[in-house]
Amino acid sequence: MQQSMRLAVLGAGGLGRAAVKIISQKKSLSLAAICDSKGYAYNPAGLDLEELSELQAGQSVADVSKDGKLSSDPINEIIQIGSSHIDGIFIALPNLPNAFMADTLKRFIDAGFECAFTDALKRTSAMEMLLKLSQELKQVKSTYITGAGASPGLLTAAAVIAAQSYISIDKVDIWWGVGISNWQEYKATVREDIGHLDGYDINCANAMSDAQVEELLERRDGKLELRNMEHADDVLLELAQVVDSRDKVSVGGIIDTRNAKKPVSTTMTLTGKTFDGKTSSHRFILGDDTSMAANVVGPALGYLKRARWLKDNGLYGIYGSTEFMPMMVA
C-alpha cells in the first residue's frame, strides 16, 4: 500500500458525493477514480476533489471532472485501470436490481482484480447473493467487508460489542431516524425505502417516476415510517452468532424527506440474559446532528482500511462488518 491509500468509488449518488467530501478531508486517502452510470473520472495522481465536490444530483462525474469521460460501461473502465493503481474500492452503487452488487463484484473477480472492497449494502437477499462469492474472491487474493455503512454497519457492529455482556440474546432492535432536506439528493435511498412500505416492493419503487415519488411523499407529509424492513443486519448478526435466528433482529425507522432534523434518534437496542439470570438492554444511540451520509460513508471508509489490512495480512474472502473492527482513517 502507498503512503496514501488510493481509492475508487463506484457510484456518485448521495453516498458517492459524500465520500468525495470525506476523502477530501482525510490526509491518508486519495481518490484515484470514481464512476456513475454515465461516465467515470480517473487520475493516477489523484482526482481534483474540490472540483468533484461541486457535483450535483443528476450530474455525471464525466461532466464536472477535468479527468472525466463518458462511457457506455463505466464499471469496466474502472476494472481496466487495474489493481496496481487502486488500493481500495468503496461500492456506493444503489444496488438495484437485487443482484447488481454480486454481479459487479463478479466482474472484478473474473478480471482477476486484486483489491480491498466495502459496500453500504442494505437488503438481506442482496447480501446473501454476494456472500456466495467468498471462495471465488479468495482465489484472486481480495478482501471484501460487506454491510459496512450504518445499518448494517456501525449499528450492527455495536450490537456485536453489546452482545458480549450476555449469555443469550433475546432481540436486537434497530430503529433509525433520518432527516434529509431534499429527497432528490438521495433518490436511490428513498426508492429503496419506499420498496419496504406495505404494498410496494423494490422493483415497483425503482420503476416509479420522480413525480410519482413526490406524490407519495406528499400524501405522507414527507415522512416514511418503515417496520420489519428486510435489512442485512439480520444475516450479519446470525453469521456472527449474536442471534441463533435472524427473526430476533428487527430494523425499522422513520425518514423525513423535508427536514434535515432527524424525526427520532437512531438507536440500536440489544436485549439479552446475563449469566446471573438478569434480563437487560444495552443501547447505542447516534447523535442527532450526524447525517446519514456521515454515519454510512465514515464507517465504509474505516472498514475499507481494515479490509486492506486483512488483505495485506493474507486474509482473503468476504467478511461482515460484524467480524472486524473498522480502522480510523487519518
Add this chain to the structure above:
Amino acid sequence: MQQSMRLAVLGAGGLGRAAVKIISQKKSLSLAAICDSKGYAYNPAGLDLEELSELQAGQSVADVSKDGKLSSDPINEIIQIGSSHIDGIFIALPNLPNAFMADTLKRFIDAGFECAFTDALKRTSAMEMLLKLSQELKQVKSTYITGAGASPGLLTAAAVIAAQSYISIDKVDIWWGVGISNWQEYKATVREDIGHLDGYDINCANAMSDAQVEELLERRDGKLELRNMEHADDVLLELAQVVDSRDKVSVGGIIDTRNAKKPVSTTMTLTGKTFDGKTSSHRFILGDDTSMAANVVGPALGYLKRARWLKDNGLYGIYGSTEFMPMMVA
C-alpha cells in the same frame, strides 16, 4: 483447536469466580485449569465447574476442587501444564503491583508457552509495560488482546465504532456506575478504585487492611466517586488513532459498595466533528441490570476467542480490544 476451547483462568477473585460461572453456561468452552495465590486446579478433561462455582471469596481453588493442589508458585504450575493442553488463557489477576501483568506474561514467553491470552487490565501504566512485550510474544507465536473487559474493553471498542461517523474526535468520556452488594467479593477491584481517589495511590490502597477499607467506605456512605482515573482506555484509543492525544479520553464513575443497583448508568459518550461541519455525540449505554462481572468477563472471553482466531491465522503479538471485534462464544 479442539471442539471445545480449553481455557485456563489466572486468578480466582471476583472476576475469576464469574468466569467459572460463565464458562459453565457455554457449550463451546471448558475450564482446564484455574489458579489463585495459594494453589491451582487442573484436569485435562475439564474441571468440575459445579464444584468450583461454590468457591467463596477468601477460599482457594486448592480447597474446593477435587483436582486442586496447594502450590508456592501457582502460575508456574499452569505454565508446566504446557500449551498443548490449553487453548486460551484469561488473566484475571488483580494486577498489583503495576508490573505484575507484564511480569506474568514474560514468564509464559520465557517458557515458550504458545497460546491466546486476554486480560481485564485497567491502568494505563500497567498496559504500557505489557505492550512492550509484543515482539517477544510474536517469537513464541502467541496472540494477546489487552484491555478486554468493560473499561477498557466493551466501552472502548464502542468508542472506535462510534468514531467512524466523525472526521475528528473532540473527546471520549466514560462514566461508569457499579453497584456491588458486598465489597469483600471484589477486594482487589475496590482497592484499585481507592487508589484513584485524591490523596491515595495504588500502593497505599493495596497496603490497606480490610478494616481500613471498611472505615474509608463508612465515611463515604459506601460510595466512591472517581474522576480522571488512570484507565488504559486512553492508550488504547490513542493506539487505534481515535484520538490524537490521550488527554481527550476521560474515565470516571461511581461505585456503590453497599447496593447491587448501579448508582448511575454506565455510558460512553464520544463527541466529534462530522465532515459537514456538525459537532455531535454518539452514546453507548449499558443496561443497569448488567453486573460488572457480566460486562467484564463476557467481553474477555469473546476477545479470547478472537485472540485464538488471530493466532490460528498466524497473526501474533499484542493487540488492543480496540483493534479487533470480540467473537460470540456459544
